[in-house]
Amino acid sequence: MSKLRATITGVGGYVPEYRLTNDELSQMVDTTDEWIMTRIGIKERRILKEKGKGASDLGVEAVRELLRKTNTDPGEVDLLICPTVTPDMQFPATANVISDKAGIRNAFSFDLNAGCSGFLYGMSTASRFVESGRYKKVVVVGAEKMSAIVDYLDRATCPIFGDGSGAVLMEPTTEAFGVMDEILQVDGSGRRHLYQKAGGSVKPATHETVDAREHFIYQEGQQVFKAAVARMADASVEIMKRNHIAPDDLNWLVPHQANMRIIEATARRMGIKREQVMINIQRYGNTTAATLPLCLWEWEEKLNKGDNLIFATFGAGFTWGSIYVKWGYEGKNHQQT
Numbered sequence: 001m002s003k004l005r006a007t008i009t010g011v012g013g014y015v016p017e018y019r020l021t022n023d024e025l026s027q028m029v030d031t032t033d034e035w036i037m038t039r040i041g042i043k044e045r046r047i048l049k050e051k052g053k054g055a056s057d058l059g060v061e062a063v064r065e066l067l068r069k070t071n072t073d074p075g076e077v078d079l080l081i082c083p084t085v086t087p088d089m090q091f092p093a094t095a096n097v098i099s100d101k102a103g104i105r106n107a108f109s110f111d112l113n114a115g116c117s118g119f120l121y122g123m124s125t126a127s128r129f130v131e132s133g134r135y136k137k138v139v140v141v142g143a144e145k146m147s148a149i150v151d152y153l154d155r156a157t158c159p160i161f162g163d164g165s166g167a168v169l170m171e172p173t174t175e176a177f178g179v180m181d182e183i184l185q186v187d188g189s190g191r192r193h194l195y196q197k198a199g200g201s202v203k204p205a206t207h208e209t210v211d212a213r214e215h216f217i218y219q220e221g222q223q224v225f226k227a228a229v230a231r232m233a234d235a236s237v238e239i240m241k242r243n244h245i246a247p248d249d250l251n252w253l254v255p256h257q258a259n260m261r262i263i264e265a266t267a268r269r270m271g272i273k274r275e276q277v278m279i280n281i282q283r284y285g286n287t288t289a290a291t292l293p294l295c296l297w298e299w300e301e302k303l304n305k306g307d308n309l310i311f312a313t314f315g316a317g318f319t320w321g322s323i324y325v326k327w328g329y330e331g332k333n334h335q336q337t
Ligand code: UT7
Pocket: 030, 031, 032, 035, 036, 039, 040, 116, 155, 156, 157, 159, 220, 221, 222, 224, 225, 228, 258, 259, 262, 286, 288, 314, 315, 316
């Protein structure tokens, strides 16, 4: 029997309505549109404002759209994986909540935490289930309400992050499409440069942790920046090399949207042009596990069967990696709803 691969057969996405602009941020902290545009490249980010709503409310919208666009009955889904660092609650898993809200009843589901590389880890995990032959329809949905853990008094982190979600359906194929190769890595010693200090089992929530603002993102920007530039590019260059993909053979780089300068440095090292790179950081900022599927969501109609895509990420952990995908369908035939 020929080898089973996991191919993406549909994309869904969702961003909340509210746009937090650089001008509004400039009234909250000591910053300017000019600083944010030159140092990060973000103009606005979307924020989920309604009280009592969380990551699952964002994720379920992307999943509903995905199921509609691919004519998939919720009962057909075998597995749903939700990469997120902003789960609705510590437990149960946000994936369980999304499944319930989307009417997915014949599946199992779990969350996955790999920081900004969550979607890449999720795609890799989903691929193994699909390649086993046992699971036919696997949903990966990155869902993040980053605004829940952003400190809007900290000018070094608050311009970066936004809320949103994106989902893909992965199915088996015996043709040469889908996930072709991957490099995934972790260096846990990098954890001290980007994390949330309190709220876990090491330091449960107390009045003191709240007063010390330890339930927000803590980031040493320059350390993360340096590692991100080196690691994302290393993995992407390596995956090109070992799959014999010349810069002109690559249709799209789908990079994590953390900083325009990191994206540009990665593209430069890969020897590719700006036109080969999906970039929507200006509009959505860094939505952590949702950046990659939100790029696919926006670019879907431009994607053609047989296109070479390289996904690349770097994030908290440190986690990073690169996945090479041969795109499996004509994107323009999938209507956005
Ligand atoms: O997705 C997870 C992975 N995360 C990332 O990839 C993020 C990686 N890091 C970065 O993108 C960048 O390091 C940042 C955007 C976070 C910061 O940019 P930077 O160029 O590394 O700035 P910096 O931290 O070195 O700060 C330079 C200056 C400092 O002032 P002094 O000390 O030179 O006087 C900061 O206080 O810029 C100041 N600064 C700001 N100024 C205006 C920091 N934030 C702001 C701000 N507005 N929002």
